[in-house]
Amino acid sequence: MKLLKFQKPAQYVGGEFFSITKNWQEIPKKVLLVVPTTYEISGNSLGINFLYKAINSRKDSLCERVYFPLEDYKKYLFETKKVLTSLESHRRADEFDILLFSLSSRYAVLNIFEMFELLGISCEKKPVCIAGGVATMNFAPFENFFDAFVVGDGEEVVGEILDIFSQNRENFLSEISKIEGVYVKGISKKVKKRFSPLKTEYYPLTPIIPNIRTFQNRLDIEIMRGCPNNCAFCEARKFYSPLRIRKPDEVVWLVEESIKNTGWEGISFLSLSTSQYPYLIEVVSRILPLLKRKAISLQIPSLRPDIKSLECILKILELNQVNITFAPETFSKRLQKKISKETSFEEFENVLKELKKAGFPDAKIYLLIGLPGEEEDDIAETIKAVKELSKIGLKLKISLSIFVPAPHTPFQDEKIFPVDRLEAHIEKFKTLMKRVALKLPDISYALIESAITTGDENVGKILLNLKGRDIFSVDRWREEFSKLGIDFDEYIRRDFVGYYPWSKVIV
Template sequence: MRTLALDDEILLTIDKPARYIGCEVNSVMKDPEKVDIRFAMCFPDVYEIGMSHLGIQILYDMFNSWEDTWCERVYSPWVDLDKIMREKGIPLFALESQEPVKDFDFLGITIQYEMCYTNILQILDLSGIPLLAEEREETHPIVIGGGPCTYNPEPIADFFDIFYIGEGETIYRQLLDLYKEYKRTGITRREFLIQAAGLPGMYVPSLYETAYKEDGTIDSFTPKVEGIPRTVLKQIQMDLTDTYYPRKPIVPFTKITQDRVTLEIQRGCIRGCRFCQAGQLYRPVRERDVEMLKQCAVQMLDSTGQEEISLSSLSSSDYSKLEELVTFLMETCRERMVNISLPSLRIDAFSLDIMGKVQDVKKSSLTFAPEAGSQRLRDVINKGLSEEVILKGAAMAFEGGWTRVKLYFMLGLPTETEEDIRGIAELSNKIAALFFETVPKEKRTGQVQIVTSTSFFIPKPFTPFQWAKMNTKEEFLDKARLTKAAVREQLNQKRIKYNWHEADVSMLEGAFARGDRRLGQVIRKAYEKGCLYDSWSEFFKNDIWLETFEECGLDIDFYTVRERALDEIFPWDFLDCGVSREFLKREWIRAQEGIVTPNCKRQCQGCGAARFGGGICFEKRNAEGEIEDGAAQTLMEYAHLHESKETAGCPEEMILKEMCANDGEGGAQA
């Protein structure tokens, strides 16, 4: 008989008790006596945020498809329950069984953003698991981290036994089998971790050590145990069609951030924006088969009763079968009274035509992401979007009946000038003016509204801008004030609403993004002083963070406003995300020269992702946009050469030059 971990008295006194009771539709229950492995899958934020994350849904489905494994879910208790659990000594529990997390075999934590680091310590602390991996014993769960922040895991390395680098579908089965052998043979926890470090994509921080130079930069990063790899290569699922995908996603009892069915249509992005970490980490672009997606959509809608379906991708417009898929969904969803959401579309005639069909009754707002206010700066960041295209897209949107446009920009980009900043306000004004020029007065259904938002640029690992310096807090705020003043100077200022991000949070995120293992002590001390839910502005305690940096003898500016030398060793250099450092360096130099790099469909740039043996790297097209025979074989030969280091000293773009000779406008349009 399942017993709730929280009694009625507690449930009646806390906010949204449905967060903690489990038993949602499509959640999985198993007999704990009939499984070999108990896996607690954690998202270190509140339930409404964590339940919206597709990655956990995929892994939850995969783990529970195995008879020997029961995967359950864990989220960060909200501050009201956190206090009660500490006062009453209630251990953190999994939703499905309501049993303590400390009794599980694994605690898997997905790390989607840097500002959840203190929440990770909350999870460990409330579970009764020692915060430091070195203090854990045989009875404690193996704590494993995954997600985009593991591409620089060093600031939180002390708290994890293992990091899984890459996409979760590939190696977990091998890891769980190794764990079963560990339990059967009775080897020590350390021996298990050493064996786990030999699996592809597995990074065990305790088996590596860092040496520093006098200036605080890294001198070396080396394994402490013979036989474990010096470089950890990311794992990637190349076949996105015949793999795990939840046909019966969990339906929450309470409203969550993204309360809809999510259909992931592809991974990766062809665009190559130089600030975008996801665009580099998820290379190469891989598509799901359209027939599989049609089948999935119907099954998920049938099994959930959801009233909206969203197409998930970094750039949905680039999915080759988008029109066919949307046409199918429109027919299917019309019968079921289901809405279709299409985020991540480029604003062009094709995309607006699709949006117009989907939103033929109610025109919600459209989102443009110019990122920079001037064409010069858009070239620097390789946005691949001209002002002409932006204005043409806005005009078509207004003609199509939209009246509300959201614009997203960044402040503090490399080489930014005052002219670039003023360009944000000027572009916003041009778009507002375009409404009055485009839509006759008698056809206007409402007033135009332009919502212009700026965030502060944060350099991230494995991007061409990983060498760049951040602006200081004062510089960020000055630039936000300049933007606001420039908006007020515009003729259509009353039609423009301007918002900007918090500078303090951005500075801390910047430190964590490129930080090293020394930051672990800062994170732990800040947590012990009460820092929690740092991504929530009402709980962020900047003064405590700055105080803690000082107490630990570390300068936050060392991690943020300092520009890196091209040959500096980064904390993440022992990881291989598939994109070579030489490619990123080349793009950093091109950025400073304002040179645009064509997208992957127009011309292969030899980034290194071809080694994975599939995706867009193998889709060599002729002038008619047709995939040419023999392209895959050529790329396989390139991948072999790359791996065997036979091309040492030979620039990758030269190796691929002949291969890409026919990749022109035809390929781009395919």
């Protein structure tokens, strides 16, 4: 088959630096890591590399990968009835013992059934299918389509699963149901989220170097897992808790080793709230000479608008241009209290002024609309604050997102706003912030996301019926729900009386 006729063909051929192809005949336990997002999105995901290393470092196991294809290749596979094969040895999914699905986002959930089809496996007859990732915080919508779920950190659990792997499916599933963090359909009643210590030996020091440019085209270095804050809407904090902090010596060593091994020209610190990493300034100061010498750039995402962030930004400015991004979510003081994420306007203003003085041209600000209890006054207060900040002279890029209730958070009982209210609030931003670059949210996607985050087996039926076709059309979701006799818009705003679909997960 001539792959060259497809967009970015190198993503389908494998053979990347640090990918591992073991002798198929000699290795008894074979795992296919299924990533239902594209290579461009997940090709250098650190999470995937953690699992790849955990499995491939075992003598008795091998791990190969497959990613969701781009539209043209997907169409070709469906039309010619060919299947997606693994990148390493180009084998079919049904030749593996275990398919390990990485559901790192709700977006990945939308691709599950198309992925099954592309891999040529049916829901009824397939290798043992296990799913992990943030989306398993509520696995009720897709519980019927997997044998088991790993909830929480995977780097230790995956080894424990492989320790007891056997070809006897029933025995194997029964045994893994005893592992903390594993839920087996039909056997387990509940599952307690699992977390692993951040041991240096688990760290993938030779991460796969993608064959093509990925969206996140740099090397992530994990400095901290979990978040010291407790924003009421935040699911990531719950999933990655408890807070674990890498020691500065370890981070410096990880940077040095990773750069030596991979030759990446850019690195980024990975954590949910980087400016609260207690050793940030120390680590940056220590790695700066190496980065300068080798002309390697450093990005520090998830900054808070405070003095410590400013100090850090100014430090790395001698190295490279820094993308300035803050996520205050709202400038309404009342709502800030309610969501437990308080940002002082004065401090924010000072930080932006200092950045302007330092020569920065722009800053990106993430805002959330439709927050529980949000009124017109709150929107007005936020817009007024943004207008005030834009007088500083920095070009402000405002990115609006829509609040979607997430399981296991203090806001799990809250509802996504009805469409007309969301439209009205977006309209306000559009009319009142004409001079500010505004990125608008996708209402349809937020409604679908809300169905998945708070959904039950009804959502699974829709996913199965749609099989990826028109999956982003909220009207198709409405149609499919009405076939079940359910009003979609009422469903996503329903009350949970005495039961949550995600109650099998204990966080």
